[in-house]
Every structure is written in C-alpha cells, then in structure tokens.
Amino acid sequence: MLVTATALSLALACSPPAWRAEAASHPLVPVVRRILSHEAGQQPPWKLPMVLNGLLRAPTTARCTTYCELCPDGGGRGTRWGSRIRRGIVAADPRYWGPGSVVYLGPPVDEVLIVEDTGSAIRGRYRFDVCVTGHHALCSQWGTFRTVCVPLHWEAPRRRWGDKPAGWHPPVWELTPRLIETAGARIPSLKALLTPLVASLPGSKPG
Ligand SMILES: [Zn+2]
Numbered sequence: 001m002l003v004t005a006t007a008l009s010l011a012l013a014c015s016p017p018a019w020r021a022e023a024a025s026h027p028l029v030p031v032v033r034r035i036l037s038h039e040a041g042q043q044p045p046w047k048l049p050m051v052l053n054g055l056l057r058a059p060t061t062a063r064c065t066t067y068c069e070l071c072p073d074g075g076g077r078g079t080r081w082g083s084r085i086r087r088g089i090v091a092a093d094p095r096y097w098g099p100g101s102v103v104y105l106g107p108p109v110d111e112v113l114i115v116e117d118t119g120s121a122i123r124g125r126y127r128f129d130v131c132v133t134g135h136h137a138l139c140s141q142w143g144t145f146r147t148v149c150v151p152l153h154w155e156a157p158r159r160r161w162g163d164k165p166a167g168w169h170p171p172v173w174e175l176t177p178r179l180i181e182t183a184g185a186r187i188p189s190l191k192a193l194l195t196p197l198v199a200s201l202p203g204s205k206p207g
Pocket of ligand 1: 070071135136137
C-alpha cells in the first residue's frame with residue numbers, strides 16, 4: 001500500500017501540472033487498478049474496455065439512495081426489466097436512461113452498476129437508487145448521499161422495457177492498443193499494469 005502510494009505520488013510529481021489534477025482525481029483510477037491487479041476477482045469481459053473508455057470522460061455528481069428487498073418501498077424482488085434484484089444494479093429515471101445503461105458511482109458505493117430498475121421517486125438524470133440486496137443496514141446508514149458519477153454506457157430511453165433478454169450483458173468494446181496507450185498516458189501510475197495488456201492483444205507485434 002505504501003509502495004503504491006509512493007509510486008503514485010512520484011508518477012504524479014513527474015507529470016505536467018495540467019495532468020496532475022485530472023489524473024489524481026479521476027474516480028475510475030482505483031477501479032482500473034482493481035480490475036488489472038485481479039483484486040476484484042474475475043471480471044466480466046465488457047468491464048475493462050468500458051472503464052478504460054470512462055477514464056476519458058469527465059466525472060459528474062449524482063444524488064443517490066439505496067434500496068433492497070427488505071425496504072418497504074423496495075418493489076419486491078423483481079426489477080422493472082424483469083430481472084431479479086441483486087447487487088450490481090441500480091434504479092434510474094427511465095426518461096434519461098434505457099435498460100442496460102452502465103454507470104460508475106463513487107464511494108461509498110464504488111461500483112460499476114447496470115441500470116435495470118426504475119422507481120417513482122427516482123427522477124432526474126443524475127438521481128440513482130442503488131440496490132444493496134442483503135445489506136439492509138446500508139439503506140439507513142447511507143441515507144441520501146451525493147457522490148461522483150461517471151456514465152460508462154448509455155442506452156436510449158424507451159417506453160416499454162419488456163424483459164431482460166436471457167444471457168444479456170453490456171456491449172464488449174474492443175480493447176485496442178490505442179485505448180490502452182491513451183489510458184496509460186492519462187494515468188501514469190497505471191502504465192506498468194497497462195503495458196503488458198498491449199502485448200497480449202491479438203495481432204500485436206512482438207517487441
Ligand atoms: Zn433496505
């Protein structure tokens with residue numbers, strides 16, 4: 001941990017001032033680090049390219065609440081999209097977000113979440129209700145909070161949500177050398193973790 005912090009501050013000290021605030025503050029840096037260092041365990045293939053693209057997007061602020069199957073207004077065990085409520089999903093305003101959109105919400109949530117639900121009280125582009133199934137204590141502990149938000153994938157709003165197709169997952173964007181290099185240039189502290197990825201891409205030239 002100490003080593004990481006030192007490496008990070010060194011890397012940041014060497015970058016031009018304009019980069020500094022950007023790289024230090026981008027909320028997806030720890031997320032990319034967790035995925036690349038396998039700290040978060042096996043991740044679905046769509047996540048890394050989506051999060052790397054997210055590094056190039058400006059974060060915004062969201063107002064959030066949480067819900068679960070034990071909440072009086074939790075809406076039972078099913079989502080608007082016909083899926084089962086569980087960790088990793090979020091309710092959003094269907095006027096702005098279609099089902100299957102993906103957002104990152106910062107601490108205390110600190111997760112990449114898929115929009116699979118809606119709620120009558122969830123109104124506004126950056127208003128989310130985070131599903132915390134199995135952790136009802138968090139519903140009152142976190143209450144209503146503001147946190148950083150990075151939209152990662154946008155599905156067009158639609159009137160009828162229907163049922164989530166079997167086996168559905170967010171799009172798997174291509175992990176290109178250019179994307180990896182751009183992310184590495186942007187976040188110097190991740191370069192060591194990102195560089196080996198380029199070599200592992202199909203069609204990459206050795207050396
Ligand atoms: Zn609850």
